[in-house]
Amino acid sequence: MSLLVLDSVTRRFGALQALKGISLSVEEGELRAIIGPNGAGKTTLFNLISGYFPPSQGSISFAGSVITAVSPNALVRRGIIRTFQITQIFLALTVYENLRVAVECAMGLQLRPYIGRATRARVEARVDELIEVTRIGAKVDRIAGELSHGDQRVVEIGIALSRAPRLLLLDEPTAGMGDEETRHMTDLIRRLNRTNGITMLFVEHDMAIVFGIADRITVLDNGALLAEGSAAEIAANPRVQAAYLGDAAGARAA
């Protein structure tokens, strides 16, 4: 069964049609890339899926139930977690404190002025798991605001993982990163998908990454769905080549 289904979703901002009748479905366990030129509607799509605002028309369903009018908070509890183009972490706290508060909130403890030893141990064990899966162990005691951009993004993903996402939305996860950081992030994304089985949707401009790791690719252009398919299909699609990729990327993927 498809985990996420969008059925003829349209979103208007005044006179502007940011998304025009988009239909797509994402399977459980899939790693899906969303690409398209600036203004294609990628971030709008994320905002709709994560409940930031509702679609003007059409419906969105997740795990079999319609979520078109569900609040972002409720969606988070159902397992739709996102990251942002601008990294959202707790800059003044250490990496460990970032992950700990995320885990405590995920466990619903955020109003508890006291937790017993057993609960504390559960929190710590979960934080250790997140540290391990994100491989940020060497930097847990560093202040997050002093880390490199790449490491901050990793912390952000660690925070997102605290909620045990069923669907993880990553908005330009490697934007502004150097080669080394990009490779680390790409590895992390692939690992989370392949090893931990997390379904992911990511917006990305780096075609090498998109064609390197995505199971399927959705191409948006000017608010409309231009194409969808495997890396080879997308690379071979003449409309995509004409509208967006150019010859170089087509050649590389082929």
Add this chain to the structure above:
Amino acid sequence: MSTMIRGVAASPPRRSAIGRREIASGLIWLLLLLVPLWLPAIGGYTDLATRILIYGMAATGLNLLLGQTGGLSFGHAAYFGLGTYGTGLFLIHVVPSLPLAIIAGTLLGGIAAVLVGPMVMKRRGIYFSMITIAFGQMFYFVAVRWNGLTGGEDGLTGFSRVPLHIGSRSVALGSTGYYYLVFGLFALVMLVVWQILRSPLGHGFVAARENATRLRFLGVAVERQIWASFAISGFIVGLAGSLDSLLVNFTSPANFQWQLSGEFVVMCVLGGMRSFWGPFLGAVIFIGAQDYLSSVTQNWMSLIGLIFVLSVLFFPNGLLGFIRGRARA
């Protein structure tokens, strides 16, 4: 008092030096415990120390909201004032019992904060501050206008620190006795605040201050976090108010006014909003300076203002923050 500051100076922030930090804390507690022995020797008096503990308690309570949660309240005098009137009126009209009067004052201040909280928690920044001031002034005008109950502008008199009944014994609380009562409650408040700061609740306060958007997208109702912080700080400030009314056997509408709210904020900023002991240290400086300067000049408030401006310019993280920065460098 200078000894106390030096004791704190010895506490660097790094984990490796946690031992020194505990020693500094221990030293503060020891000095506070022995106040009636050493304070007169350097020209102080016990009631001054009691006042410092009371204002230190209020500043620490406010700082849960201000420094930890990031909500700049300019209206916390409201809960202090309610604490003073709650205690005074309880002694006059209900029962002359010290513990019950303290509980009554604390509850009045705290419950008011619980009720006001939902009306301020959705606002941020300057709007948050404006609404807190508005509520503070509202309580002020009620205290001024409701002559029959509050004594209006003249303030409320006619109550006093009744003896404490322990079993069948009746203990009259002189300066020293009352100091130790306040000290015990101060210690309790510090323990509660310390526990909150190391709990998920306190971690959530700090997270709300650092990045409310992030917290919201973790599925947390950030407003509830702010409400909880607001309410707890209201109870603590209410308790401080209650103890203040019993120190001077008097209260007046001045205890509701935004000037007093501002003084609480100044204490937090002076001492350091990000530190556990910062607000208390700020109260030591503020009340100490006020006591000394007001005996020297009528214009003591402008000198306090000058100290505040200089400290914000040169120690933007408060005195404790500055000391820690030096220790780290």
